[in-house]
Amino acid sequence: xxxxxxxxxxxxxxxxxxxxxxxxxxxxxxxxxxxxxxxxxxxxxxxxxxxxxxxxxxxxxxxxxxxxxxxxxxxxxxxxxxxxxxxxxxxxxxxxxxxxxxxxxxxxxxxxxxxxxxxxxxxxxxxxxxxxxxxxxxxxxxxxxxxxxxxxxxxxxxxxxxxxxxxxxxxxxxxxxxxxxxxxxxxxxxxxxxxxxxxxxxxxxxxxxxxxxxxxxxxxxxxxxxxxxxxxxxxxxxxxxxxxxxxxxxxxxxxxxxxxxxxxxxxxxxxxxxxxxxxxxxxxxxxxxxxxxxxxxxxxxxxxxxxxxxxxxxxxxxxxxxxxxxxxxxxxxxxxxxxxxxxxxxxxxxxxxxxxxxxxxxxxxxxxxxxxxxxxxxxxxxxxxxxxxxxxxxxxxxxxxxxxxxxxxxx
Numbered sequence: 495x496x497x498x499x500x501x502x503x504x505x506x507x508x509x510x511x512x513x514x515x516x517x518x519x520x521x522x523x524x525x526x527x528x529x530x531x532x533x534x535x536x537x538x539x540x541x542x543x544x545x546x547x548x549x550x551x552x553x554x555x556x557x558x559x560x561x562x563x564x565x566x567x568x569x570x571x572x573x574x575x576x577x578x579x580x581x582x583x584x585x586x587x588x589x590x591x592x593x594x595x596x597x598x599x600x601x602x603x604x605x606x607x608x609x610x611x612x613x614x615x616x617x618x619x620x621x622x623x624x625x626x627x628x629x630x631x632x633x634x635x636x637x638x639x640x641x642x643x644x645x646x647x648x649x650x651x652x653x654x655x656x657x658x659x660x661x662x663x664x665x666x667x668x669x670x671x672x673x674x675x676x677x678x679x680x681x682x683x684x685x686x687x688x689x690x691x692x693x694x695x696x697x698x699x700x701x702x703x704x705x706x707x708x709x710x711x712x713x714x715x716x717x718x719x720x721x722x723x724x725x726x727x728x729x730x731x732x733x734x735x736x737x738x739x740x741x742x743x744x745x746x747x748x749x750x751x752x753x754x755x756x757x758x759x760x761x762x763x764x765x766x767x768x769x770x771x772x773x774x775x776x777x778x779x780x781x782x783x784x785x786x787x788x789x790x791x792x793x794x795x796x797x798x799x800x801x802x803x804x805x806x807x808x809x810x811x812x813x814x815x816x817x818x819x820x821x822x823x824x825x826x827x828x829x830x831x832x833x834x835x836x837x838x839x840x841x842x843x844x845x846x847x848x849x850x851x852x853x854x855x856x857x858x859x860x861x862x863x864x865x866x867x868x869x870x871x872x873x874x875x876x877x878x879x880x881x882x883x884x885x886x887x888x889x890x891x892x893x894x895x896x897x898x899x900x901x902x903x904x905x
Contacts, residue, residue, distance in 0.1 A: 554583040554672055556680075557585070557651055557672075559585040559587070559649060559654070560579060560586045560587065562576060562589070565660075566591060566598065567598075569601050570830055571830050572602065575658070575660055575662060576605075577849065578843060581668035581669070581855065582611060583668075583672065585618075585645060585652055586617060587641050588618070589625070589637055590602050591627045592624045606618050610869075611850075611869040626710070626711070628714075631703070632763055632770075633705055633707040635773050639748065639749065641657070646749060654675070655742070657738060658737070659827075661827040661828055662825070662827075662828075665817055665818070665822060665882065667842075667853055667879070667880060670882035670886060674883050674890060680741060681743055682789055684739035685740070685790070685792070686775075687775035689732050689733075689779070691731060691733050698766060698768060699725055699766070700722040702721065729755075729758075732775035732776045732779045734775045735796075738792065739793055743784075744784055747783070753781070755777060755780060760773070785903065786900075786903060789893060789894065791893050795813075795816070795824070805827070808828065809828055811837070814838075821888050831847075835847075852866050852878075854877045854878035855874050
């Protein structure tokens, strides 16, 4: 009996001890949890009050990376072209030929930081070590490849590379261009090309030339070798326009060159007259991966004399209507500050000389005297396309969605 009482008392004591231990443990965990909760709450409250949420800026459907080349005496034209082309969603690299004077290089170097939006967006650069460019030599091609490599490294988000000169000018706003290209496959390459070299076989393919600009500090004419070379059999030659719109993927292919084709052709075109009019055409049309991405168009309005001369003729008022009806986004060549540029500014770009082209990011009401001179942050990411987008979309539809589109690719 006594043993049963002791056992019963022991059980009660054990049960009470268990309850006490349970409550103490629960209390400790509750205090610990509440302490952690308030500590976390305090941290969140402090974070919220000292660092407001950062809302990411809206992006654009597509982005372009521009190379704008200029030479001696082109400073005024270059500045005007850059301002007409500028958009905060794009990237711009300026190459001023090393033949230009120190004053011209200094003026361009001071031009970029003179605009707050350039400094704010950090999307306009000047080539620090410019190339010496020889007319008809491969040094322009070298400068273009150099620019592509810089833009690939400095800007991670762009879809197409566009090479222009200071003598080019846009016929549409960048909002128009962005919207028109937003529906296109990102691998398309606008490269005007043909395998029918004609007279170029004897005048460009067969002769062997050397460009002193590749090794000399002073510009001089290209030099000719005594012997000629036959047309290649390892690859097929193509020719076309030096003005292109290249996809980022193809640009990487030309620069990185995971196949040897781009390097092989670069060495061949080192001794080829006017190599920018054949290099990209020959690379893309001899590449199994990219030959079916070509669009046989350079998106430029260019007027030639008949019969054609060495250079296209300068555009003027008599070409204005034809430029618009061509639905092309770019035109060349223009004389410095020609009156037709003022008309393009007024009628097509809604800008005044010295200002940016009006767009969703920098918009002014009709008949307003307010200048489009800086980024309106609340409007960044907005597009305000105009009639230029409709014209360009019409051109792209006619070019891309035709029955003979494939038959015009690398034939």
